[in-house]
Amino acid sequence: MTRVRQHQTQDELLVFERSSPGKVGYQLPALDVPAADPVEVLGKERVRESIDGFPEVSEVEVVRHFTRLSTWNYAIDLGLYPLGSCTMKYNPRLNEAVARIEGIVDAHPYQPESMAQGLLRIQRTLETYLADIAGMDAVTLQPAAGAHGELTGLLMIRSYLESQGSPRRVVLIPDSAHGTNPATAAIAGYETREIPSNREGMIDLAALRLAADDSVAALMVTNPNTVGIFERDIAAVADILHRQGALLYVDGANMNALVGIARPGDFGADVMHLNLHKTFSTPHGGGGPGAGPVAVKAHLESFLPVPRIREEAGGLRYDWDRPKSIGRVRAFYGNFGVLVRALAYILAHGGDGLRNATVDAVLNASYIRRGLEDDYDLPYNAPSMHECIFSDARQAKYGVKTGDIAKRLIDHGFHPYTVSFPLIVRGALMIEPTETESKQELDEFIEAMRAIAREVEADPRLVRSAPVTTRTNRVDETLAARKPVLTWRGTPE
């Protein structure tokens, strides 16, 4: 029997394919000014008679079209979103309420400073709190995302080293790093060199000592690293670099395991970025934009992007007179609405609340690890922090790989975990539940994963052909990457 669905349309046309020529979905009031002839005013070449493919639909058709599409999606508001390394935590509604306060939502970047004191105070307060959380001395809120923060950080490192009369050409990257780290170093004009991990999944100190010579500008490291393990020797890592005049860049992607517990500034970071869309609960992915503030120690402060916010007797002011600054990295003042949401999150939690969130994030990941370690192979034994990493070694014996298990998870009602990353784990399953999930939700996820492990043994073909319950069956990702079709070419007959 067919189950009840939201609408019989299960293969939604594009909105302009629904168009009926001549249909008008609006009513304009009568003209109360003299009519002008556009051809006369603008010139014939600037006036079009018709627009190709312009959808002619009514309001309700537009609303239904997009509402139906939205029901095809999976979202954090529907359930657990365990994408490892992404920190897909719940976005509290309080953040949205604060961001919609009249004086904030209607603010304009050209508003004079005297009429924007509250807005400057929001930025100044957030800078101060983020610096305190990171254990750093100063913060810029401009970068629009994590990778943008990385680039901003490396440009400051370059300017700093040049000002020291010691320009350098190499950036060291651990083999467990996020792909953005080597990409950023290359874009900033550096040569990258890889540092291998040891058997525990941490930076190999002996290899680092060999590589850290006076050509090295910095090491970029994520801590906890992408294997979900805290780099126990991070202070020694910082020391090895600093002895050679190199700097430590900390990628704050995994700060959800540290906030309120440990501060990168205390374990030797010179520069770091924070992902507000991960750690500080602002919308992530398609719901963004993101924000990637960069925090520095005092020796790098004069290189921060302009403008800086300065406290003066008459109030807060933007300071543009910073001769050593690397310049502006983003129009206006960054993704301001995102900054407001992050500040709302910090203030709503307070110090104890932020710390509790960290503890719960680690507890949840550890709970999932314990729940799955009888069924899935654990490549590293060091304690998991905010995420846990398995490999598909046991399932691969049945010809089932991490990507197949992830697709099958869709049939069991969950968004997939992160597949095949980090690269140092063969066939990785990377699971990050975040602190916002209840024990009940975690138990359901664990049960789904265990059920899939049993299916792999009983019927590997079923898992290899998943998903089977979705609107679209498995898509051919390889063909899509080899022969990408990036523009609409009409509906196939």
Add this chain to the structure above:
Amino acid sequence: MDYPIDYRYSREHEWVRLENGTATVGITHHAQEQLGDVVFVELPSVGSKLEAEGAFGAVESVKAVSDIYAPISGDVIAVNEALMDAPELINSDPHGEGWLVKLTVFDRSEIQRLLNADQYTKYVAAESDE
């Protein structure tokens, strides 16, 4: 998998076949298996100089982009144009049709330092046990 006995292999999983002073270079069966379906290949232009152990191109699969390292030094005299339209040749025939570049060889001793088929087979087996 039987690795051709007349090829030499690097620890970065590239192979070299030497013929009349010309070396053909590709990635091994093991490498393509680890990468998964290859979707794009970036190769150097003819005439560029490769340095042993230096990155000279990249292979992009559905999982990741990986650098390819030159097993030996040499000047590029040909690149496999067929890979532009059919990168899947690297998966279907890594030791033959899926070759990447041809080089003139300067220093034959560099080739002697590479692994032979037997050593490479053991190297891959040891890596898989980790």
